[in-house]
Amino acid sequence: MKEKFTTLKSTGVPIQVENIDTDQIIPARFLKATTREGFGDNLFCDWRYDGNRQPIKDFVLNQSTYSGKILVAGKNFGCGSSREHAAWAIYDFGFRVVVSSFFADIFKNNALNNGLLPVVVSDDFLKKTFDALAKNPKTEITVDLENQTISCGDVKEKFEINAYKKTCLMNGYDDIDYLLSLNNEIRAFDAAHS
């Protein structure tokens, strides 16, 4: 069972960069752990720390101005490697939602499999959210999974999410439970195809 997700109201942390790949989210040298925990410390490591592991002041995660459980990022977020560690790192850091106008496929799946909700918004909504956060870092964003809406200040829009994944998130289910229930059918298929 995973944590259930229904509605989230929170401030947002903006990273206005396109094509953020999973090597930026969690560089390969941190993939050596054999558990799922603790990756948050190295989230965006090379943007966050200098060579002596001193925080780089310009980077948003090092600024007290911005905080919250919603990460807002540029188009094509999570491209590159299939490492699920990227989703684990974002979740472990404390985010529960990532907002972008476009997500890479594998990242989206990995996020959903770990209780992290990727919300795909229009380019226009994304721009307005960045603007609103720039103007007032305390702007609240509300994500309502049941009704599939996201709002930020006075803009609001509907977002798409696959019905099955939505049920899983709202109830904390994972795919494996369903697949295990098909065991006999799978055994039969395997036997017929070997």
Place this chain on the structure above:
Amino acid sequence: MNSKPKTIFEKLWDSHVVKRAEGYPDALFIDRHFIHEVTSPQAFDGLRKRGIQVFNTSRTTATADHNVPTKDQHLPIKEELSRHQVETLRKNCKEFGVDLYDLGHPYQGIVHIIGPELGLTLPGMTIVCGDSHTSTHGAFGNIAFGIGTSEVEQVMATQCILQYKPKTMRIEINGKLGKGVVSKDIILYIISKISASGATGFFVEYAGDCIRNLSMEARMTICNMSIEMGARGGLIAPDETTFNYIKGRKFAPQGEAFEHAVQEWKKLKTDEGATYDQVLVYDAADIAPMITYGTNPGMGMKVTDRIPTAEELKNISEQTSFKKSLEYMGLEPGSQLLGKNVDYVFIGSCTNARIEDLRLVADIVKGKKKASNVEVWVIPGSKQVEAQAKAEGLDKIFEAAGFELRSPGCSACLGMNEDKVPAGKYCISTSNRNFEGRQGPKSRTFLASPLSAAAAAITGKVTDVREVL
């Protein structure tokens, strides 16, 4: 009775659906599951927690590649965490009864190189691995894609994965490639045209007579980088080239069984009249030796072109990322890369570390010496590639040129093992990703073909390979 014409992708998909239920993604049966040390430990733990076994160990194969050193492989891995991860793989494979091609084994190598060379990768299959470049295997006419660790656990536990059917895209390349242009240039060209996200949500089929004329090694290079334009995977329908490659391989069907399999594999093609969600057609004659200048594989150009300026970009929103990217690379918008000094040359990775790649490189460097300003690493993709290279005397050619032929592994493709490009240095690389820090913190990568990389090794600069041929 005529059924609706189908693409090869649709045929493969539909024939692997164990269950299609209203409100659920398809439960897709997986014929072959490859495992490596980085993305599997948490999945094995998951099985342990649930008290279940690997569903079918005969469909599961493991190797150690990402973390391994490429020097002194017979010694224990120095770096503690890497060693622990490889040891954990060893322990897990033993406990769950999974075949492992461990360090030192004659079949060890990069997971996407050993599958095909062992005949574990075959036409008509569904193949997954916790690694995005699983798309490589699609060159044999199968559905192969990368998955995350939760999915690795699903496949271990049930031999199935829950998936929605992606959209289909056909990319056709027709005509003849020019001098000095190889399959790596084809794929870098396509990605530069459609961007690093241009095929997201799609599964690609590569077709056209130019693709048909490529060797299996060259086809694998193209399918390998499908993921770099966001595609779920890429495939090429099997043909005589495919069957000849497979024949006699260790785990491929042998004798009569092979002949029978070939008859089945021949049916794996797209029906006349089948439609795709998107079709792109390119002319091979328009493709030149390519190089990337930025920090995603879509930021590529002909080696003789100049880098665009921010103003030339169509999309205003791209401009911030573009500036950030060039700053990272230490390059000026509007400038040329040709003639720029490089510090490292990396020939390796699951994109270009097969025997054919090493032969291409050896052909160019034979009797020449590397430039004094560069360090050159040649990393074979597997123990078998290494042995073959030595049998052909390629190692001698490399040695005489001042290159270092090391042992197999992912090496400097990703900064996870001991091979890293130092901060600020430029590396011309035959791998597949030029992301910030990919080859080591603050390293700067130019992606190119093995031919272009070899040319740069000799001149010490970004070079148009056509001038040294």
